[in-house]
Amino acid sequence: MEKLDQYSYIWTGEKDNWQIKDLGDNDFLIFNLSESSALTIDDDELYQALVSKMIEEGIEVCKI
Numbered sequence: 486m487e488k489l490d491q492y493s494y495i496w497t498g499e500k501d502n503w504q505i506k507d508l509g510d511n512d513f514l515i516f517n518l519s520e521s522s523a524l525t526i527d528d529d530e531l532y533q534a535l536v537s538k539m540i541e542e543g544i545e546v547c548k549i
Contacts, residue, residue, distance in 0.1 A: 488531050489538060496542035505539055505546045515539070
């Protein structure tokens, strides 16, 4: 997915700055630890694809 490529910096250069917060019921929050802010994306399909790719690349998942 080409749109996913624009977020590759998350798992290539800034991996330690990101975390996925598992809110339950297949609901996730992509969180930037260094900036204490959430990444918002209006496209639900892209958001889910990004979460999946981040998990695949080893980004930490934290249950809330």
